Amino acid sequence: MSSGERLVPAAEPTSILSKAFDLMRAFNSDSRVMTLSELSRASGLPKSTVHRLIARLVDLGAVEQHRTGYVVSVDLLQLAANTPAGGMRDLALPALAALHRWSGHGVQLAVLRQFDVVYLEKIATHRMPAPRAGIGARLPANCTALGKVLLAWENIEDLDSFLPRPMSTMTTHSTTDVDELLLELQKIRSAGIAREREESQLGLACVAVPIVIHDFAVGAVAVSHSADVDVGSGVDNALRATAAQIARLCRDDLSRGKFRYFPREL
Amino acid sequence: MSSGERLVPAAEPTSILSKAFDLMRAFNSDSRVMTLSELSRASGLPKSTVHRLIARLVDLGAVEQHRTGYVVSVDLLQLAANTPAGGMRDLALPALAALHRWSGHGVQLAVLRQFDVVYLEKIATHRMPAPRAGIGARLPANCTALGKVLLAWENIEDLDSFLPRPMSTMTTHSTTDVDELLLELQKIRSAGIAREREESQLGLACVAVPIVIHDFAVGAVAVSHSADVDVGSGVDNALRATAAQIARLCRDDLSRGKFRYFPREL
DNA sequence: CGGACCGTTCCAGGGAACGGAACATCGTCC
């Protein structure tokens, strides 16, 4: 190979930073505590590299060293709390709690990222099929009421070219047909509310309403309940009232200058 | 300076990783969206360095670029959710929600890190002096009922040498005297419950109970309410029941092998 | 004892990171 002509495309530089994030992402909810060797395998990095890197992460407080392995540090919670979305969460929490107290059902707050819903808060109840995804979880938007109502407030035109095909499915009830979804979105847009039955999880139904500021849906609130009970329209009204209240709080905060955020232009 | 003899002790190498974390920490709840120059000043790093570094962080999904500046990415929520503490949060949530519904008061879940309490969940209500610190916030342990009850379950002997002097104070009612605190901790330990009135925030009172597994307090639950009402002992009992239930859930999860965590030995 | 797994240390070479300086814009003030 005297002069040039590399055999492999070099497979990207992979700086230390991306390796560090690969390591952090190697932790997941299935295995919250990992040994060095497990991390090495899960991330595909050589052991010696992992050793050096994770020692530094421990120094920096991003990872905690436990007797049986390594663990994501609670300090990350503090970092994550500084997301603008975290600010919205704090703002919305009292209203969400009130809705939960009044209805007795599960209550969720979420935003849209790309084609996923990201849960910011989730007040769950015992009974019911298990809450599954917790705070920070990402779910495909087409499978949840929250996702649909958020999609419905996007520009439906460029949405068509935007959404992934094939679309993900979580249960057999999930909407996967593009045209069908677009039609449903239009209905949701005009109704101002979205419903879903067992599309994200069997035995679970959900109804969602957007938090609208200046014609933008900056987030959405939802009530979820067992699929075999039917909640009256009282829930719809309470939901709308809650979303409106949160929107008002956000707008106040925004005009006070402390917020200034959100999906593109604002 | 012809040959050697550096004037400054070089002030530590400061690898790229620590710079990256300095940048991330430059975001705080007061300014959730920051421009490049603001970041440069807040972190003390040269502009060109910030520019190069933050571009990479955006690539990696740790930071989002907004029209008006940079913002911590919501992806961090997902990372932070993989803390073992996050697992405890998910486990405890239904019980916390039930306690909130039953009592109508604010409910908190927290763990101890060093001498601080770290809030894992906080279900707040409107009325009341404002919730202040949100999820992930760290508060000095001696100023809150949660902190005291967690301290009381540590080894009180080595605690004496452990705690910082002078101790922090948040209001004029905060306990700052070491001996007084140690005495109080012993009472709390035998009573199994801690109370606090306006020590962390004026107008706010709080009562807390530990989540005990194998004689270790892995966390604590609290109910907070306006300081000028007096809640009956019914709250005490409900709190104890809630904590016991959470402890049971943790123990189940632990014996199932999925948990395996927590303050030292376990 | 041999094997498998674990965590740890070492080292020389290469390439990523560094940050000062110069540049390109914008908005503002006289």
Place this chain on the structure above:
DNA sequence: GGACGATGTTCCGTTCCCTGGAACGGTCCG
């Protein structure tokens, strides 16, 4: 208009941090 200050951006030669294979020491089986 023009000088100003603050912004975001690019360039580049030097430095030194990062790299990961290999070898070592430890523990726990069979």
